[in-house]
Amino acid sequence: MMNKESSEIDFVIVGQGLAGSLLAYLLLQKGKKVQIYDAPEIPSSSKVAAGIFNPVTGRKLIKTWMADELFPFLEQFYVALEKDLQAKFFHQVLIYRPFPNQQVQEYFKSDNLPENFDDFASLEFENIKYKNLVNSEWGGATTKQSGWVDLKILLDTFRLYFKEKGILIEKKLNPEEALSKSYKTIFCEGFQGKFNPFFNYLPFNPVKGEVLDITIEGINLDEIISQGAFVVPLSKNTFRLGATYTWHELDFKTTPQGEKELLDKYHKLMKPDLKVVSHLAGVRPASKDRRPFVGMHPDLQQIGIFNGLGSKGVSLAPYFANQFVDFLVTGKELSSEVNINRFASLYLGAENS
Numbered sequence: 001m002m003n004k005e006s007s008e009i010d011f012v013i014v015g016q017g018l019a020g021s022l023l024a025y026l027l028l029q030k031g032k033k034v035q036i037y038d039a040p041e042i043p044s045s046s047k048v049a050a051g052i053f054n055p056v057t058g059r060k061l062i063k064t065w066m067a068d069e070l071f072p073f074l075e076q077f078y079v080a081l082e083k084d085l086q087a088k089f090f091h092q093v094l095i096y097r098p099f100p101n102q103q104v105q106e107y108f109k110s111d112n113l114p115e116n117f118d119d120f121a122s123l124e125f126e127n128i129k130y131k132n133l134v135n136s137e138w139g140g141a142t143t144k145q146s147g148w149v150d151l152k153i154l155l156d157t158f159r160l161y162f163k164e165k166g167i168l169i170e171k172k173l174n175p176e177e178a179l180s181k182s183y184k185t186i187f188c189e190g191f192q193g194k195f196n197p198f199f200n201y202l203p204f205n206p207v208k209g210e211v212l213d214i215t216i217e218g219i220n221l222d223e224i225i226s227q228g229a230f231v232v233p234l235s236k237n238t239f240r241l242g243a244t245y246t247w248h249e250l251d252f253k254t255t256p257q258g259e260k261e262l263l264d265k266y267h268k269l270m271k272p273d274l275k276v277v278s279h280l281a282g283v284r285p286a287s288k289d290r291r292p293f294v295g296m297h298p299d300l301q302q303i304g305i306f307n308g309l310g311s312k313g314v315s316l317a318p319y320f321a322n323q324f325v326d327f328l329v330t331g332k333e334l335s336s337e338v339n340i341n342r343f344a345s346l347y348l349g350a351e352n353s
Ligand SMILES: Cc1cc2nc3c(=O)[nH]c(=O)nc-3n(C[C@H](O)[C@H](O)[C@H](O)COP(=O)(O)OP(=O)(O)OC[C@H]3O[C@@H](n4cnc5c(N)ncnc54)[C@H](O)[C@@H]3O)c2cc1C
Pocket: 014, 015, 016, 017, 018, 019, 020, 037, 038, 039, 040, 041, 042, 043, 044, 045, 046, 047, 048, 049, 050, 051, 052, 053, 171, 172, 173, 174, 175, 188, 189, 190, 191, 192, 193, 208, 209, 210, 211, 242, 243, 244, 281, 282, 283, 284, 285, 306, 307, 308, 309, 310, 311, 312, 313, 314, 315
């Protein structure tokens, strides 16, 4: 495919993972001329992710950061996107979380539950529904406003959509090629962003993770089960089992230890036997302060970044891609919690060393 002339482009997006796809899509919606680079040889963590979104976290089911803004936004966003792309990838399902021990059960029997607890969870001390499936002698909680996005379908659909528009170039863009251009280049490189010479001063904290795709015969399960590990229903009898967390050996290689850890966790959580179908590994592009990296380079105003989505890309990406596009198109200020100018001192330090 011929490259568009520079004068015809407003934005180049580097990376067609979740971050780059949503950013490119929203810029196109604003009438901007976009070109996307995506390197088939560089692995994408979006293709490994289970795609879960869940507004509560931890044993005590505390609301996650910005849940009241992010979750209503993501719901209307993905529903509208499904309509526009004419594909099905957004699955709103409950997450059943068995209590891991009696102490946690007692906490949920107490009056100290978080405010508005009923809005996002309900309790089931008897565990009748999951009795033959899940090991949960202390009962559990079911969380609402949760579910999963089938990122494979979403990204494959986007790939076709961008190809049909003639704006996807399937090759690597070397960061230096973005210098001195009339258009803006936004890097959405996932884990590779850590090695980008313009943004390697940002405090990345990548986390490797492995998952197994498995089949479980003879069960009927639409919900996600999660405690120590998660089991996500991908299609009839097929599930994604995850995930491991490691901060070293940051590559996309599967390991026998990863598989063993996942199978051990599965057998602790679930009763039926399983068959392993495939094994995947990826690296979550996390940041040290657990907030996304959004904004323009401190010196090079034509170069920006949308990264740092960590293990919550599905819930963070729609809201912050939309915020970034508002900034790029109308100059509306970015939230200080995600704007990379919070790391200006690290940039100056790197410059002076
Ligand atoms: C095991 C595991 C489980 C996960 N589970 C969940 C989950 O349940 N829920 C959730 O919300 N998140 C989950 N995540 C996290 C999720 O994957 C990320 O938050 C999200 O997918 C990051 O998207 P991204 O677009 O930033 O990066 P990526 O998906 O990695 O995309 C980056 C893209 O950029 C391309 N690229 C990089 N550099 C260049 C270059 N120089 N030129 C051209 N192309 C380039 C790559 O080829 C790739 O396609 C999980 C991650 C892992 C590893």
